[in-house]
Amino acid sequence: MTDKRNGKYRTAVVLALFALGLFLFTLYTGLK
Amino acid sequence: MSDVAHAHDDHGHHAHPTGIMRWLTTTNHKDIGTLYLFFALIMLFAAGSMALLIRAELFQPGLQLMHPDFFNQLTTMHGLIMIFGVIMPAFSGFANWQVPLMLGAPDMAFPRMNNWAFWVLPVAGLMLMSSFLLPGGAVAGGWTMYPPLFIQGGISYDLTILAVHIMGLSSIMGSINIITTILNMRAPGLTLMKMPLFCWTWLITAYLLIATMPVLAGAVTMLLTDRNFGTHFFNAAGGGDPVMFQHIFWFFAHPEVYILILPAFGIVSQVIPTFARKPLFGYASMVYATASIAILSFIVWAHHMFTVGMPAAAQLFFMFSTMLIAVPTGVKVFNWVATMWKGSMTFETPMLFAISFVCLFTIGGFSGLVLAIAPVDIQLHDTYYVVAHFHYVLVSGALFAIFAGIYYWMPKWTGHMYDETLGKWHFWLSVIGMNIVFFPMHFLGLAGMPRRIPDYALQFTEFNQIATVGAFIFGFSQLVFLVVVLKAIKGGAKAPARVWEGAEGLEWTVPSPAPYHTFETAPVVK
Numbered sequence: 151m152t153d154k155r156n157g158k159y160r161t162a163v164v165l166a167l168f169a170l171g172l173f174l175f176t177l178y179t180g181l182k
Numbered sequence: 183m184s185d186v187a188h189a190h191d192d193h194g195h196h197a198h199p200t201g202i203m204r205w206l207t208t209t210n211h212k213d214i215g216t217l218y219l220f221f222a223l224i225m226l227f228a229a230g231s232m233a234l235l236i237r238a239e240l241f242q243p244g245l246q247l248m249h250p251d252f253f254n255q256l257t258t259m260h261g262l263i264m265i266f267g268v269i270m271p272a273f274s275g276f277a278n279w280q281v282p283l284m285l286g287a288p289d290m291a292f293p294r295m296n297n298w299a300f301w302v303l304p305v306a307g308l309m310l311m312s313s314f315l316l317p318g319g320a321v322a323g324g325w326t327m328y329p330p331l332f333i334q335g336g337i338s339y340d341l342t343i344l345a346v347h348i349m350g351l352s353s354i355m356g357s358i359n360i361i362t363t364i365l366n367m368r369a370p371g372l373t374l375m376k377m378p379l380f381c382w383t384w385l386i387t388a389y390l391l392i393a394t395m396p397v398l399a400g401a402v403t404m405l406l407t408d409r410n411f412g413t414h415f416f417n418a419a420g421g422g423d424p425v426m427f428q429h430i431f432w433f434f435a436h437p438e439v440y441i442l443i444l445p446a447f448g449i450v451s452q453v454i455p456t457f458a459r460k461p462l463f464g465y466a467s468m469v470y471a472t473a474s475i476a477i478l479s480f481i482v483w484a485h486h487m488f489t490v491g492m493p494a495a496a497q498l499f500f501m502f503s504t505m506l507i508a509v510p511t512g513v514k515v516f517n518w519v520a521t522m523w524k525g526s527m528t529f530e531t532p533m534l535f536a537i538s539f540v541c542l543f544t545i546g547g548f549s550g551l552v553l554a555i556a557p558v559d560i561q562l563h564d565t566y567y568v569v570a571h572f573h574y575v576l577v578s579g580a581l582f583a584i585f586a587g588i589y590y591w592m593p594k595w596t597g598h599m600y601d602e603t604l605g606k607w608h609f610w611l612s613v614i615g616m617n618i619v620f621f622p623m624h625f626l627g628l629a630g631m632p633r634r635i636p637d638y639a640l641q642f643t644e645f646n647q648i649a650t651v652g653a654f655i656f657g658f659s660q661l662v663f664l665v666v667v668l669k670a671i672k673g674g675a676k677a678p679a680r681v682w683e684g685a686e687g688l689e690w691t692v693p694s695p696a697p698y699h700t701f702e703t704a705p706v707v708k
Contacts, residue, residue, distance in 0.1 A: 155291075155366055155367060157365075157366050158291045158292070158362045158366040158367070161291075161361065161362045161365055161366055162291070162292065162358050162359075162362050165357070165358045165361060165362070165392055166354075166358060168392060168393075169354050169358075169392050169395070169396045170396070171396075172393065172396035172397060172400075173396035173397075173399050173400050173403075174400075175400075176396065176397050176399075176400025176401065176430060177400050177403060177404065179400075179430070180400070180404045180415045180426070180430070
């Protein structure tokens with residue numbers, strides 16, 4: 151389980167990057 | 183589930199702040215869960231009072247109590263606050279309290295981010311509420327924030343956009359925390375397909391939030407720049423497209439509907455097996471049905487916009503894809519009924535709310551199917567039929583599931599049994615009151631009464647009067663709920679660790695009230 155808990159930062163960063171990307175993509179669709 | 187309960191009282195190795203500082207600085211999932219739940223309770227009474235003012239105005243045709251613009255402010259703020267200030271924070275409260283307890287985790291994965299995710303919420307709530315005091319009053323363009331109305335309003339519109347940004351940020355932080363906790367912090371042996379269904383529904387809800395909240399943030403950012411920085415994203419005069427806002431908004435807002443109901447499915451899926459004294463029927467199919475509903479929710483958004491004009495092929499696509507959602511939803515309803523079938527059922531307050539959820543949410547689901555039919559929707563769009571539909575989904579659905587969950591877990595949280603007699607009074611007054619308010623609205627809508635108006639034609643009077651009487655019964659019965667909660671916090675019969683005879687899961691292995699720190703040593707799940 152120790153290994154799995156160490157992976158929490160990677161999980162969080164991936165999710166945060168996805169959210170940020172989606173926000174920027176939404177603005178991009180508005181610009182078109 | 184687990185053969186050993188690893189619960190510990192506070193070891194005293196931290197000096198905990200007391201008073202207000204305890205709540206401001208807390209990183210404990212139970213404290214933060216409590217904060218979310220109390221925030222939701224306060225906002226429930228605020229937005230509920232707005233609903234009663236709306237219903238009081240609609241008791242008679244003509245204008246009695248308020249200016250039409252204030253009426254529009256009330257309907258807009260009632261919707262925004264009930265969604266972003268009541269239902270979503272209440273479910274976040276459940277997630278904070280229950281997910282670590284159900285997974286055998288000592289806390290959420292990111293406790294400090296958890297604190298931040300909560301404490302930005304009251305700021306947003308205050309911004310929304312204080313906008314009533316600004317010149318021009320609060321936002322009045324509907325909770326859907328459609329341009330051009332939303333581009334033309336006063337300063338409160340900017341304040342609302344900022345509040346929506348903050349609430350979205352809070353939801354994203356909360357979702358990252360929940361997903362990470364579920365994926366990375368489960369007790370050894372607790373595989374995903376052994377997780378309690380409440381954790382599954384929240385895992386899927388958190389993914390939905392992360393996939394939709396940034397879209398809402400993008401939409402309101404474009405509104406903000408249209409209002410203040412001379413852009414023309416949604417301004418037709420400048421080459422923009424107001425219908426594009428509707429597409430972007432509903433791409434967020436239809437999955438949002440499932441964000442508001444999937445955790446409710448999770449709560450009901452915990453409560454019904456407990457009081458039927460049987461395992462949940464079709465666990466795996468419940469998981470797959472929840473995931474199917476979530477996936478389908480991304481391809482149905484334009485059913486909210488049949489009247490804006492779209493090709494027949496698009497109408498057919500959105501009509502049939504919407505109807506398809508009834509299949510996994512039906513799987514869930516049949517599974518709940520099958521769980522109760524030949525069970526040794528008892529009818530404590532949580533079970534009463536859960537059963538009424540199954541019956542009344544299904545009514546809301548069926549009226550949703552009616553509205554999914556494009557030619558019918560074109561007749562019923564923006565009528566009281568729609569108001570009846572989504573209140574059956576969100577009041578007898580989401581809110582009743584919240585009540586079921588609070589009665590179910592309150593003894594675990596407070597260490598005291600709630601007053602069962604008062605709980606039953608609360609249930610019966612709520613269920614009767616709720617139906618008196620919202621059932622006549624189907625007839626009003628079918629007869630053509632439009633929503634979001636302070637005045638109406640004479641022939642709608644009787645059903646409106648019935649609805650208003652029901653609203654006051656339903657509204658004031660929530661004071662009974664307040665008394666039940668305050669009584670249980672203050673005292674009452676001592677609750678055992680396993681509060682309910684048929685309850686299963688790790689949360690019932692720790693004492694009641696759940697100690698401040700639990701599962702510091704992970705339990706082993708077989």
